[in-house]
Amino acid sequence: MTAPHPDGHVIVCDLGFGDAGKGTVVDHLCRRQPAGRPYRAVVRHNGGAQAAHNVVTDDGQHHTFAQFGSGTLAGVPTHLSRFALVDPLALAAEARHLAGLGVPDPFALLTVDRRALLTTPYHAAANRLREQRRGAARHGSCGLGIGETAHYALQYPADAPTAGDCTTPGRLRHLLDLLRARLAEQLGLTPEDLPAPPPADCTAAFTAFAARVRLTDPGHLGRLLRSGPVVFEGAQGVLLDEHHGFHPYTTWSTTTFDNAETLLAEEGAARAALRLGVLRTYTTRHGAGPLPTHDKDLTVPEHHNGTGPWQGPFRIGHFDTVAHRYALAAAGGADALALTHLDIPAHHRDLRIAETYELDGTPCTPSPAVTPATSPPRPRSPTPCSAPGPVGSPTPAPTRRPGPRRSGSASPSPSCSSPTARRPVRNASAGPPPGALPSTP
């Protein structure tokens, strides 16, 4: 374990499928400032507008943070690093909501790395059309174009619009025209058929974004880090990670501590932050894909996650020790854990803890693919607590057994030690380049 850095930087990552409570934890950290060493910024190091981190303050204010950092209501500024994806239209809507909560000028609390990729209405439109065409095989996308943004940037690195391009309307317009035409062509449509505003309108809005929000050059983050402690706020969860998640139900993003560690290392502060993993007392998932401990009979209330038009229902399961242990290993370990929703188990006695998976009667321990991978885990029976745990008492296992679906593409995946499900797949290191989504978007 690495000792917490004296400078007090913290990286907050979710060790589940997301929704564990990163927003609450970041807000809490920002309110409980180290004496005389206030957090200088919350830095976003992955994901984009699809993040949804709920913060409810003691006086009842509620905001679902997407691009603004969850320290905003505590007055801590946000920096969107080069790993963040920036959606200026969604950002404007979020700023309006924050202003309505009494944040005097949300844009003044924001800096954006010039190199951050832009998510546009064209990406979102293509994302939704493709997801619709998948029919029943939907990936559980949020429909905001995040995967499309990452995919397009890999296909056309020189033409993918960035936040910095918003300062040059001529160039931006050219890039948006190109983007719209290419995405439409991939979908067999004319550019005008893509359900999105015309590039001229987007250019105007994005230019206004660049005039209002401070864009920063590469030296900015280093300066922030040297001027005081910083909280890195991760988006999504390790079990959705592009390299470690259950494909194709993954996000096109590195959801582990890695991006934050890369940013720190670039500024000469390698391993200089406390790695804080976040978990709920039970395991949840929003969107399609396996949730091994899912139990549809659980009646835990969920105030901030309903059925999304693109993601589908929010599902609740028992605490999945196996999956979280796997996530912890995949993320390379953590220095500390934060556990949220501690009040729930006391009122919901039907919550259990799954300690092992069984595969054809044999205990199965998935581990991150670091050597030629074997097979994805097939979590048949999330067994109930084999020893009395802090929540609940032994009961029959949750009945639903969603086996992870695979796209068939050769990509790193959780491996299982079970000998019965062995199937050759390529080595993790021979997988797609960093940032590649293993499945076809």
Added chain:
Amino acid sequence: MGSGTWSTDVYDAAATYRAGTGASAFAYSDSATRGARSTWQAHPTLDPSGLTTRESRDSDEHPDSLAVAVLFDVTGSMQTVPRVLQTKLPELFGLLLRKGYTEHPQILFGAVGDATCDRVPLQLGQFESDNRMDDDLGNILLEGGGGGQMTESYELAMYAMARHTALDCVERRGRKGYLFLIGDELPYGKVKAREVAAVLGETIPEDIPVPVILAELQRLYHVYFILPAGTAYAGSAEVLGTWRKLLGQHVIELDDLDAVCETIALTIGLGEEAIDLQEGLDDLTDLGSGSVATVGKALGGLARRTTGVAVPGPSLLDATDRAATGTTRL
């Protein structure tokens, strides 16, 4: 995860971004000027009191530094200048770097007021090669006073820049830096010893006439005066005539303040002989700038001049002063 409920209406978004004045970018000014005027003071990072030196130095990252200083009048009608500059900064950098006018610009921002009546008549940032200069801009106090007597203490700024800056481009390569004064009024006739004592906290034996301090300044910098349209004395024969007498062709009349960054960038491009005027205007067209005609008109008179090489010379500071300073660079 995933809200998916945000409005993505481009018109709403554009309106949201355009709402407000951007005043919050000048949070220091906005909060500092909330109290009584007698309490106003420059942000510590910009305060010239006890000024040793502002350095533009080479580094591994920036081996061929070029000093660029932009000093603007922050009184009365000119308060919008820093706000425009901040929103246009990316374009200034973009032009200088992407178009290859110069590879390693280091930019200092400063503000000029009136030493006879302002609380904060002079503010000077550091030479920065990244967007720390943005912080300096954000910390500038927009005093907004000025006496309306058509004079500001430009000469005091010239004094500080002439005697309290040290530039590697001059000392190592004999290449002058660039200094832009943006304003619409006249300098006082002399650098006054008592104002130097009050503002910088140092003693000089006697007042220094403006032509003398300007000559010193021009050993280090190509000095330009930019007079934007729409300001109090724009087009004034007296203001223009006085500055022309001091700076010759280096007086630039600018129809539209929005074009100030492009104008500065192209002036440097011309000075560095990286472009001729038409090439510079073509670059602006490439970048989608709406200021091509304005800049073309403003710089028409400059296009044919040649650049001078500075007289290489020792720093104007003594060794102990120089040793005591040091800008931290990335």
